[in-house]
Amino acid sequence: MKQLYEMLRTQYQVYDFEQRHDRLAFVSIPPEQMVGLLTCLRDIYGFSHLALMTCVDWLEESHFQLTYILRNHDGHRELVIKTFIDREHPVVDSIHHLWQHARVYQREHYEMFGVSFPGSPGMTEPMILEGWQGPPPMRRDFDTLRYCEDNYSNRDRTHSEPEAHMKATLYPED
Amino acid sequence: MQSLYPPIQNGKANYDLESQKYLKLWQGPQHPGVTGNMSLELDICGDQVINCNTHVGYLHRGFEKLMERRRYINSFPLVCRICVPEPDTNEYLFVAAMEDLLGIDIPERAKWLRTLNLELSRLASYLMWMGGQAGAFGMGTIAQWCLAHRDFVLDLFEEWTGARIYHMYMTPGGVRGELPEGWTGRAEKVISAVEKLLGEIEQVFINNAIFKQRAQGLGIIEPEMIDPYAVVGPNARGSGVKRDLRKDTPYLIYDQLSFDIITESSKDAYGRFLVRWRETQQAIDLIRQIIKDMPTGGAFHITLPNVLHLKVPKGQTYVKAESTRGEYGYFLVSDGSAFPRKVTVRGPSYSHAMALLEYLAVGVNIADVAGLIVSLHTYPPEVER
Amino acid sequence: MEKDKIDDLEMMDLPVEEESDLGFTEWRKDEKTLLNLGLPEEERDWFCDARPQVHKKSPKIIEDFLNWARAESLWILAFGTGCGAIELRPLLTARYDISRLGMAPRPTPRQANLFMIGGYVSIKTLKRIVRSYEQMQGPKFVVAVCSCAINGGMYWDSYNTVKRIDEFIPVDVYITGCMPRPEAVLAGFDRLKQLIRAGKAEGQNLYAQNFDYYKANQKRIIKDWNMPDYNW
Numbered sequence: 163m164k165q166l167y168e169m170l171r172t173q174y175q176v177y178d179f180e181q182r183h184d185r186l187a188f189v190s191i192p193p194e195q196m197v198g199l200l201t202c203l204r205d206i207y208g209f210s211h212l213a214l215m216t217c218v219d220w221l222e223e224s225h226f227q228l229t230y231i232l233r234n235h236d237g238h239r240e241l242v243i244k245t246f247i248d249r250e251h252p253v254v255d256s257i258h259h260l261w262q263h264a265r266v267y268q269r270e271h272y273e274m275f276g277v278s279f280p281g282s283p284g285m286t287e288p289m290i291l292e293g294w295q296g297p298p299p300m301r302r303d304f305d306t307l308r309y310c311e312d313n314y315s316n317r318d319r320t321h322s323e324p325e326a327h328m329k330a331t332l333y334p335e336d
Numbered sequence: 337m338q339s340l341y342p343p344i345q346n347g348k349a350n351y352d353l354e355s356q357k358y359l360k361l362w363q364g365p366q367h368p369g370v371t372g373n374m375s376l377e378l379d380i381c382g383d384q385v386i387n388c389n390t391h392v393g394y395l396h397r398g399f400e401k402l403m404e405r406r407r408y409i410n411s412f413p414l415v416c417r418i419c420v421p422e423p424d425t426n427e428y429l430f431v432a433a434m435e436d437l438l439g440i441d442i443p444e445r446a447k448w449l450r451t452l453n454l455e456l457s458r459l460a461s462y463l464m465w466m467g468g469q470a471g472a473f474g475m476g477t478i479a480q481w482c483l484a485h486r487d488f489v490l491d492l493f494e495e496w497t498g499a500r501i502y503h504m505y506m507t508p509g510g511v512r513g514e515l516p517e518g519w520t521g522r523a524e525k526v527i528s529a530v531e532k533l534l535g536e537i538e539q540v541f542i543n544n545a546i547f548k549q550r551a552q553g554l555g556i557i558e559p560e561m562i563d564p565y566a567v568v569g570p571n572a573r574g575s576g577v578k579r580d581l582r583k584d585t586p587y588l589i590y591d592q593l594s595f596d597i598i599t600e601s602s603k604d605a606y607g608r609f610l611v612r613w614r615e616t617q618q619a620i621d622l623i624r625q626i627i628k629d630m631p632t633g634g635a636f637h638i639t640l641p642n643v644l645h646l647k648v649p650k651g652q653t654y655v656k657a658e659s660t661r662g663e664y665g666y667f668l669v670s671d672g673s674a675f676p677r678k679v680t681v682r683g684p685s686y687s688h689a690m691a692l693l694e695y696l697a698v699g700v701n702i703a704d705v706a707g708l709i710v711s712l713h714t715y716p717p718e719v720e721r
Numbered sequence: 722m723e724k725d726k727i728d729d730l731e732m733m734d735l736p737v738e739e740e741s742d743l744g745f746t747e748w749r750k751d752e753k754t755l756l757n758l759g760l761p762e763e764e765r766d767w768f769c770d771a772r773p774q775v776h777k778k779s780p781k782i783i784e785d786f787l788n789w790a791r792a793e794s795l796w797i798l799a800f801g802t803g804c805g806a807i808e809l810r811p812l813l814t815a816r817y818d819i820s821r822l823g824m825a826p827r828p829t830p831r832q833a834n835l836f837m838i839g840g841y842v843s844i845k846t847l848k849r850i851v852r853s854y855e856q857m858q859g860p861k862f863v864v865a866v867c868s869c870a871i872n873g874g875m876y877w878d879s880y881n882t883v884k885r886i887d888e889f890i891p892v893d894v895y896i897t898g899c900m901p902r903p904e905a906v907l908a909g910f911d912r913l914k915q916l917i918r919a920g921k922a923e924g925q926n927l928y929a930q931n932f933d934y935y936k937a938n939q940k941r942i943i944k945d946w947n948m949p950d951y952n953w
Contacts, residue, residue, distance in 0.1 A: 309880045396845070
């Protein structure tokens with residue numbers, strides 16, 4: 163995989179290469195060159211399978227890490243491509259023309275994180291939540307417990323410690 | 337009569353919904369013809385579907401958000417419940433991702449026990465699927481047979497791990513317990529009964545003229561569609577593409593077992609049924625091999641210090657396994673604390689249920705849509721977690 | 722093609738319009754109702770706007786006989802709302818065999834009178850549950866399986882699941898477990914049958930008497946409300 167990295171470095175500004183196992187490697191790229199790199203990997207280097215696209219919210223460093231995991235079936239190797247985009251205005255190029263199911267991932271990310279992919283078909287239709295009026299729920303600053311306490315009422319619970327309960331029922335004299 | 341239907345090109349039909357000639361039908365969440373709780377919004381002309389939109393989200397619980405709030409050991413009951421018929425793949429992947437970042441290696445016997453767990457779970461899941469596929473084409477007897485035999489497999493699980501459906505058997509460092517005494521004898525009886533059942537299914541279902549007529553030519557997946565739509569698992573193997581993660585990138589002890597990748601060349605629902613039927617037989621062979629070759633004795637667990645406050649070192653990793661439906665993947669991001677930073681679950685039905693189904697359902701009769709959904713083995717909780 | 726036009730609009734990233742919140746009593750007569758949006762008078766959908774009625778009891782002997790008949794012939798609505806639905810299917814096999822108790826799964830709510838809520842309920846599913854429940858014909862009963870229906874279960878801090886099913890539809894029997902064994906589900910059905918025989922399974926009447934309370938709770942949680950307040 164190191165050879166692949168050297169070849170890619172001649173054309174794109176990839177950085178931060180990390181080889182995790184002999185078949186899994188991580189690489190980072192600035193967001194402007196991301197579509198070019200994915201197209202090149204898909205067409206020229208044979209990484210034709212988009213296994214996963216996900217987003218990690220680094221609240222402390224104030225950026226989103228968009229992650230694309232591609233697999234080459236002939237060599238059974240996997241490359242994880244990371245792009246870092248701004249958290250205030252998250253806009254990235256869409257890759258729906260490269261893989262058909264990428265538009266589904268992009269639709270989900272628009273709803274869950276608020277990342278916008280201009281041009282992606284059907285992106286603004288809510289896929290998972292219905293009638294959701296809050297902030298994008300998978301963001302790190304969305305407190306799900308407080309949302310629950312504000313909106314849903316709980317049954318009155320009586321808490322009982324198992325040890326105390328067993329002691330009271332079996333040995334009440336002690 | 338063909339001229340009454342709108343022309344279909346490239347999986348899309350040209351039609352005008354306002355012209356009062358078409359019907360919008362929801363094969364909704366409350367429907368015996370969908371697997372799980374998802375709905376299809378179908379546009380219908382006469383008897384033929386001309387457009388399909390899949391709607392998911394009825395089972396969304398926010399797993400990834402919940403896992404950020406729980407410690408690693410507290411997440412094991414959660415990951416089971418992402419995939420209900422086959423929960424062991426999820427457990428294995430979560431624990432494999434954790435162990436990958438922790439950098440620990442588990443004992444040999446634990447690996448064999450985990451593989452046995454995965455293969456038995458594969459058997460249970462395939463039995464349920466075969467019942468569902470037969471039921472979708474109207475043959476309910478086979479559904480009853482398959483589910484009855486699945487019950488015996490669940491009994492084996494209950495004796496081994498303590499629970500019928502959600503086992504929570506794999507823990508970081510190995511597995512939770514040993515096989516009970518005499519279990520292998522009982523397992524052999526159950527899987528012989530399942531083998532006999534597979535022979536009966538061949539006589540009654542695979543050679544059945546009605547099933548052949550309905551399933552041949554249904555949902556054809558061309559080999560060129562495999563990569564753009566990320567078709568994985570038996571759906572891809574039913575189109576002649578030889579891909580199986582247990583052989584390509586072996587994990588646990590699959591490199592010590594001998595089996596072949598099963599493919600069929602007829603790219604339709606009939607071929608996919610044959611692939612899965614043969615893979616059930618393959619699972620039975622693998623279980624017998626594992627029981628025979630398993631090393632006796634040895635530790636099944638290494639004790640990790642203070643597992644409640646386990647801190648996983650900083651890093652990111654992606655692990656994958658071959659489940660009944662295809663490639664299952666877990667992407668784990670850890671920032672060095674006792675809580676995972678982000679866990680992403682890649683379910684194989686993500687593309688099958690949304691992008692692929694919307695493409696394949698165009699041009700299908702209403703009656704066969706249920707059969708198509710089951711033949712792709714879509715399962716909605718994996719899509720929306 | 723219409724689809725291309727929609728893609729162009731999305732590229733300009735227009736804001737999504739919020740739906741306005743209408744009052745409860747003006748719902749059916751208002752022209753802004755979603756289902757009758759912009760339609761002239763002749764083409765509007767008409768819904769039966771009668772509220773659910775409390776079931777009147779017959780004299781005791783007839784009522785006992787009817788309760789016995791109802792208890793021995795409960796037909797389950799085939800709606801797998803959550804993980805608990807996977808333990809419904811083994812019940813129909815020969816080992817646990819609920820056909821001998823007179824139960825059968827039915828595909829449509831019009832032919833069913835027992836609703837089994839299997840486990841957790843997300844908000845999207847809650848709307849469909851309410852809709853299916855209202856379409857079922859009385860007398861109807863609800864059984865809630867698994868601990869998620871009781872108090873939220875292990876999704877107690879999830880933003881998309883409701884914690885108490887009780888506030889939205891009335892429940893007659895709870896069956897605990899995660900998930901309950903088929904024998905436990907049969908024991909729960911047995912308890913339901915005892916309640917029906919004793920005349921105490923009053924979920925449907927509770928719904929009719931406290932209709933406003935249930936509807937207000939449902940409207941508070943289900944934000945995308947496009948259902949008519951009907952009861953057929």
